[in-house]
Amino acid sequence: MSQLVKKSFSLNGHRTSIALENAFWARLQKMAGERTLASIIVKFDTERDQNQSLASTLRLAVLKHLEAELASCGATKHDAS
Structure with a gap:
């Protein structure tokens, strides 16, 4: 179990703590790109x-981001056919 x-x-x-699974932290960091993780959390x-x-x-934001990536991949794959 994660x-x-x-x-x-x-x-x-004010200081706050957020508890997420490592997979969500990793994806949020990827979503942040060149920005800091803190900046995307504030957003x-x-x-x-x-x-x-x-x-x-944050979990729902990651899900939405992944769904958009999948839709983009699907459109690209479909366009290439």
Whole structure:
């Protein structure tokens, strides 16, 4: 079973810890690209529904990102046929 890994960040002037599986941390880092991991966390934090936890928001952002990648691959594969 995958274990949660906690990381701490400063969001809007206060420290917070977020617990996610390593696979999510790795994908978020990839999504951040040249930016820092903290910057992408702040971005999703400011855009999220305040009724949803930040961890859930981040997991859903990764899912949405992967779905977009898959759709892009599917379109490219289809166009090449």
